[in-house]
Amino acid sequence: MIYLDAIVSQQFAPADLPAAIRAALGKPLRRAPVLAQLAVLGALACLPAERRSRPTALLWQSTSGPRLETLELLDEVCQGSGEPMPFTFLATVPASAAVQLRPFVPGLRSASTLPLDTEQEANWRLLLTIAANWLAEGRYEQVLCAHLDHWADCLSGHWLALSASPSASTLATLRTSAGAPVTQATDTPDFPVALGRWLSAPAGPSLQLHSPAAPGLTVEFART
């Protein structure tokens, strides 16, 4: 059995991100790309301090990816001197978010970035299925799954924290096979918002993410 410990959804106007970082860390996160800052904010919101040293994996998807940073790089490389500023290039490497996050989550052992290929669609099914597999085999104690986006007018982070063992904060259980009856959810970037609504609604059937194209990757949440 896999346990859902936290649901976090965050949205910021770009101008408000530095203040949010200072509020969370007490200092700015210098030289960190926006997606890395979102990763830090979301992970700290999901994990109470006593859980940050436990073996943890992070799986995060993104529709935007470092789109704005890549456009800046293209301008510097193709229209400027040809030699970009080093931090302009580093900001286009989404995987580097893990290095920025590690000092705040010392238990972070692995991180994967999954860029998305279609607008308005997400791969929560994949993230949650892999997370459940890893937790079931004891590879990590907890897995953070996230969707992070950096748009010109809005920054967003949607998070689910899963663990291998129940705790006082457990919100729901997760399994990777289908039961019945169920409420179907849509695999969109803000799926955690829908999951939160389902949890706060009166008791009812389980909530399922399912795709006919990938029937093996069905995940189902049940209330505790």
Add this chain to the structure above:
Amino acid sequence: MTRPVYLGASGLVCARGASPTAVAAALAAGESGSDWRQHGNRRFPWFALPLAEQDWLTRAEKAICLVAESLGPLPPTTPLFVASSSFQIGLCETRPPPYELPIANASFSRQLASWMQLDGPRYSFSNACISGFSAIDAARSLIAAGQIDGAVVLGCELANASTLAGFAALELLSPTACRPFDRDREGLVLGEAVAAIHLTAKSTPWRLAALRTGIDAWSITGPDPEGGPIAELLGECLQEAGLAADDIDLVKLQAAGSPGTDLAEANALRQVFATSPPPLLSFKSAFGHTLGASGVAELTALLACLDSNCIPATAGFATADPQLGLQPTTRNSSQPVRHALLNLIGFGGGLASMIVTRER
């Protein structure tokens, strides 16, 4: 359910050839020539695909079709796992400003799937140099758990100026050549590759015995020079495979010729293998550091070499570095290999290690 995962048919197009067997033959023959790529007033060695096509998109399609041909027929619904660090950025560079990028940053994966004639689920991974192993790790997790029966993992890294310029700005590129583990190594040489491998629950001669990914948070641009995090990950990989260090018959190194990263890798290997390491092999001096494609490209190249019963010499190595205390293969060998370990050290702090085992 937990079941073994096997490595099946593969395809590879890189500077050394347009199929895994052609690449293995070229490596056995010691081929390692590269081209040059101009960047501003500097030029860098560069390993280009051996294709005549000039147009970026036509060239990409040709490479993908060659790889698909090597893979052979697959059910069109086979899940596709794409690994890349640059996707279509090279195509964007060919168009006039203002530059336009697709809204969904991996939208190029849809084009790749179409060229491969796969219309099943697609998943993309962008973990810098370990992207390929991250994608393989995800696919094998689903196969092992019985959630899918097979998958194609595709690594794709195609020519673009942005990556070259970025690495040049960080002064990580060699101005002359790639010299893995060599005393006179000066940096990376980048290259293009498209590679794919079929992962399956059905038995094949090669089993994926273990795969672990990790993080070295020493720096975004390089690992802890002592090699501690790399050694720890290698140990976890051996543990997952149920093997001891002296069971490993060959190590496919990261060894890109980077002064700092080669040192970190050597220090890690000495911690794991003590004074008697197995043969050490690097491909990056033969077809370049292919970044997001490197995991799949180097895996397919390694299996092709081993299937042809040849561990090739590592091109570009001439003088041992006493600080490293290790050196790569200097001549071809037909030493039998049952267990091979593959190591990746990623730009951006990612680490990945894999063990493959010959079953028959």
